[in-house]
Amino acid sequence: MRVSSESELAEAIRDASGPLTVMGGGTRPVGRPVDGTPLSVAGISGIRLHEPGALTLVAAAGTPMTEIEATLAAAGQRLPFEPMDHRALLRTEGSPTIGGAVATNASGPRRVLAGACRDSLIGVRFVDGTGQIVKNGGRVMKNVTGYDLVKLMAGSHGTLGVLSEVAFKVLPRPETEATLVLHGLPAEQAVAAMSAALGSPYEVNGAAHLPDGRTLLRIEGFAASVAYRSEALARQLAEHGRADPVSAHDSVALWAGVRDVAPHLDEPGDVWRLSVKPSDAPGLAARAGGAALFDWGCGLVWLLRPEGEDLRARLGAFQGHATLVRASHETRARIAPFHPEIAPIAALSAGLRARFDPRGILNPGLMG
């Protein structure tokens, strides 16, 4: 089923007689497989408003990411949260949509400084499980009028409602960027170097450690400022070894690789995503074994594991959570892709779903 307007979407949901598999571009099949009638919102497309002087963008949920990025780039702007493109990792095809980025709260390396998708999102329109159109937030970046359902919708994977329109605070695109590369640090020392960098006043907005032992630190801004801050940062990190600068051009490619989990793309196996306290990350990665890509100053770990393994059983209890992002249909049906929640939180989540989607037809079971 494909709808091309919000009212058609509302009608489709109202008339649905069974579960729906909600999708935008269909490039991010994350979570427990849902056996439902496909419902695509890719036809609800188009930029509704872009006001560069107010740093705001409003777009229909099915708008392709490429269109969003091109529109913003033409005005020297961009989305702050550097959303990942899941296609290579999940081996999907199609055109990612902005609604899909919001539904998955897709947030790339810059999340460590600029916040996640949910932090830039300032307004939503969606259709709940009864077919009712709901709006929350708006097009202004400061808004505390009523409850913040905007945050609730980000990362709800279509389980509370189907997004029809999303609004963002956007940011100026920096004049240039630079990346410092440290070589050969073990993960424990890499996290220390990244903590020092992120704790410095130099506004490091990317901090990653690759399986090949490179540690990357990114700085963006006006050219003179970037030069100044990279030099100052390199000096501050002297105890961790030499920090080699790479060109802006190479820097862009390096971070696209971190964003899209390049080190694990061509490797067989399942891919898990750990969200943890940064200093816990090296220990957890060692306990897991296998190749690890650390992002967000080690707050995010992408682990490559043998197919079908339940990583959570292997890790035991830890602070944070583990999501199974890439695995076969069979594995994702067997091992909960989303980290099981403790009872009172699970009860709240279930209570919200039961109220937003009383018939349980929107991606039922996808998040557990």
Add this chain to the structure above:
Amino acid sequence: MMDMPIPDAMVLDRRDRIIAGLLDLLPAEAVIHDPMETRAYECDALTAYRCAPLAAVLPATTQEVAAVLRLCHAEGVKVVPRGAGTSLAGGSLPTADSIILGVARMRAVLEVDYPNRFIRVQAGMTNLSVTGAVEEDGFFYAPDPSSQLACAIAGNIGMNSGGAHCLKYGVTTNNLLGVTIVLMDGTVVELGGAHMDAPGLDLLGVVCGSEGQLGVVTEATLRILPKPEGARPVLIGFESNEVAGECVSDIIKAGVLPVAIEFMDRPCIRATEAFAKAGYPDCEALLIIEVEGSAAEIDEQMGLISQIARKHDPVELRESRSADESARIWLGRKSAFGAMGQINDYMCLDGTIPVSSLPHVLRRIGEMSRDYGLEVANVFHAGDGNMHPLILFDANKPGDLERCEQLGADILTLCVEVGGCLTGEHGVGVEKRDLMTAQYDPADLEAQLRVKDAFDPKWLLNPAKVFPLDATASRRAA
């Protein structure tokens, strides 16, 4: 005037038993029930509305909070959570049949972790003392409401408070990593923590800004940031509001992202000048723009800003060159509310508008102000469109407060009409409760009410706030 629900007579009748029950749970000094003393909790900073609570309790631990809530849940007693009581929206205004649950005694720092850049505190800690706990080590907590000396993290989370520097650093929700929250039935839940995102639904995101209606926050994990190397403001005066607005837009379009862009109009400039003598020019509109970084970086950004501003023929452009000059530039802005308080009683509004409608909105406010015969001064965060029109009135003059409230409602409705919202950082509370229908359709409100149903099915937590009373009547009665 704002209506409040009729107090529950059954609860009032059981007053003694309820207080005895509270005294069983908490030390005597933590249960305030003498009518002389409960008056200290009869209002917050929206002083026009007052009502003493049945009792006020000041628990010292999460377990005590849970015990109090369990009792109130069993007895059907309403609970109004309170931080420092600086809400300008009546968020912590009691009803006669409610208990004030204050977290003011919970002020401990629980954990400071620089490598992972967070601090965990009890929620009664004041906003400024959080920064105080980490600043010697070069860190700070970014959200900085002007009330930061007094207001508590609990209230900041309740209202999702902002501050002057949120254009760059975001508001409370963008700097909040986790909370310990006690649900109305006494269940203690941890949401979030030292990691950066939620495993499932973003419950932390919806708790922040829920105005004490979903649970009582007892602890918070907050993101702390390294202090910038330096910061400096520039003051720019203009002949008209339109030109000042265009200048703001041009600066943003040029790719500069200042940490703060503050705007004052002529009535506000005059009042603060008379009060604080900061040496502001007497002009139609004034911008204070602050940038951060190393000395060289500040120079570069200042150069760009000045270059753009000069194209708009400023009547004055004064770049700060020293800490002393910076303090003088900020002095007037920081004393704006105080200055207004000297002249008169005032009501501070908090609507947000799209930055592009600034000139139109200021013109309309001027017209409305003349129609109502009440002076309005404007001071606000221009980078994000969060306005603070201050309406001056005389509380001793019969009818003045009502007229002031009506003008306030008209101004906020205007904010919504141009694509903005009723409140950018102060919250809805009781103050804007009845205006919610101007911004939201019944279905939009219903979706929000369902969130409350899920967290607090008996509707006992701060129930008379945020939503129009008729929209919640059946739920509150159930």
